[in-house]
Every structure is written in structure tokens, then in C-alpha cells.
Amino acid sequence: QVQLVESGGGSVQAGGSLRLSCAASGRTFTRYAMGWFRQAPGKEREFVAAIRWSDGIKYYLNTVKGRFTISRDNAKNSAYLQMNSLKPEDTAVYYCAASPYHITENPGDWDSWGQGTQVTVSS
Numbered sequence: 001q002v003q004l005v006e007s008g009g010g011s012v013q014a015g016g017s018l019r020l021s022c023a024a025s026g027r028t029f030t031r032y033a034m035g036w037f038r039q040a041p042g043k044e045r046e047f048v049a050a051i052r053w054s055d056g057i058k059y060y061l062n063t064v065k066g067r068f069t070i071s072r073d074n075a076k077n078s079a080y081l082q083m084n085s086l087k088p089e090d091t092a093v094y095y096c097a098a099s100p101y102h103i104t105e106n107p108g109d110w111d112s113w114g115q116g117t118q119v120t121v122s123s
Contacts, residue, residue, distance in 0.1 A: 002026035009117030022096030038092035047105035
């Protein structure tokens with residue numbers, strides 16, 4: 001497993017931006033797919049974005065396409081989620097995740113998780 005620590009959450013008004021960071025520890029970070037999930041109160045955890053380790057191909061939840069961008073810096077053992085044009089419905093706890101396997105939208109398929117960081121978007 002990889003140990004993950006998120007940072008960068010906060011409160012913004014609708015239309016604003018935030019950048020989440022995920023610092024990973026573990027020598028095999030470069031061979032892990034990295035993903036971001038979110039969980040709003042009373043809702044299930046949902047897939048937001050992911051990036052493959054081998055070729056950098058990215059995947060997004062349809063409702064965040066064009067607004068969110070996932071990236072990674074293997075030299076820094078870090079992944080990022082740039083969130084622009086934020087909406088109140090983006091309010092949730094955001095979790096960084098890592099997987100040595102194929103990317104899926106099922107949280108149960110990811111084996112490493114951070115503690116989460118709160119993102120609150122006000123209207």
C-alpha cells in the first residue's frame with residue numbers, strides 16, 4: 001500500500017477555484033494509478049477523476065469534465081486536483097486514492113486512501 005495525505009481543501013464561493021494536493025509515500029508510487037473521490041453528507045463515495053501511471057491517461061466524472069483537472073508529479077510523489085468553476089454541488093469531503101491495478105469508479109477497488117479534505121462551496 002501507499003500512504004496518502006491530502007491538503008488544499010477549504011471554503012470558496014461558487015465560481016471559485018481550489019487545488020487539492022495528495023502527497024504519497026512508498027517507493028512504488030510511480031506504478032500506482034491515482035484517483036480522487038468525494039463524499040457528500042448522506043451520500044455514497046463517488047469517483048471524481050483518475051490518472052493512469054503508465055501513460056497519464058485521465059478519466060473524469062461527467063459533471064466535472066472541463067472544470068477539474070487531475071495531474072501527477074512522480075518526482076514529487078504527488079497528485080493534484082485543480083478545481084475551477086466550483087459549484088455548491090461540489091461540496092464534499094475529497095479523498096485521494098491509489099491503486100496498483102486498473103482504474104475503476106468503484107471505491108472498493110482502490111486499496112490506499114487518504115484521510116480526506118473538506119471542500120465547501122457556497123452560493
